[in-house]
Amino acid sequence: xxxFFATVAWQRDGQDFAGQRYSRGHEWQFDGGLTxxxxxxxxxxxxxxxxxxxxxxxxxxxxxxxxxHMLFFLSLAAQRGYVIDDYRDDAVGELGKNAAGRLAxxxxxxxxxxxxAGTPPSPEALATLHHDAHERCYIANSLKADVVxxxxx
Numbered sequence: 001x002x003x004f005f006a007t008v009a010w011q012r013d014g015q016d017f018a019g020q021r022y023s024r025g026h027e028w029q030f031d032g033g034l035t036x037x038x039x040x041x042x043x044x045x046x047x048x049x050x051x052x053x054x055x056x057x058x059x060x061x062x063x064x065x066x067x068x069h070m071l072f073f074l075s076l077a078a079q080r081g082y083v084i085d086d087y088r089d090d091a092v093g094e095l096g097k098n099a100a101g102r103l104a105x106x107x108x109x110x111x112x113x114x115x116x117a118g119t120p121p122s123p124e125a126l127a128t129l130h131h132d133a134h135e136r137c138y139i140a141n142s143l144k145a146d147v148v149x150x151x152x153x
Contacts, residue, residue, distance in 0.1 A: 005031050008038070025051040043095075058105065062093035065108050065147060068139035069130075073112070076132050080125075086115040098144070105145045112149065 010026035024040035039054035050056075055063075066089045077084055089112040098104040112130075114120075121129060130149045134140055140147040 020049075022049065023051065024049055025054055028055075058093060058095060061105055062091050062108055065093075065137070065139050065143065066091040066110055068137040069110055069133050069147075069149075070112070072136045073129055073133035076129055076136075077121075080121075080129070082121055082129075083117040084114055085117045086113075088113050093145075105143070107146045107148070108140075108143070110147065110149045111151050 007029040008026060009029060010024075012022055015022035024045050026038050028036040028038050030036075037051065037054040038060075039051035039056055040049075041056035041058055042050045042052050044050070044056075070087055070089060074084060074087065089110055091108060091110050093105050094107040094109075095103060096106045098106055120126070134147065134149065137147075
């Protein structure tokens with residue numbers, strides 16, 4: 001078993017907590033020393049109580065899912081003899097009501113654009129790479145939301 005750690009830190013700084021007039025801005029601190037400014041989404045908590053410039057949990061979930069898929073995809077492509085020069089995914093997550101009527105991330109669409117050096121895989125081989133990467137991605141395996149790969153190129 002592996003464990004992963006993150007510290008989430010927030011301070012009231014004298015703001016009106018009981019009146020819900022406090023900043024949702026906070027920090028994510030990781031074991032490698034990186035600190036990321038975070039906040040609730042302005043779609044959840046209106047400005048100025050959220051911080052639009054900061055990453056929000058919904059964006060982080062989409063990014064983590066995309067990143068996990070990409071890392072497995074790159075590894076599998078290398079194992080199968082393909083060389084990738086560039087990988088870009090404009091992933092999007094959809095927040096909506098789930099089957100229980102609760103707000104949830106219901107779908108994450110991965111939209112990778114991949115530049116191969118040399119001969120690229122056939123469309124079938126590319127689809128197999130994405131399928132195999134998805135099967136191995138433990139972030140996607142942890143989610144109830146549908147994770148789909150769209151517009152594979």
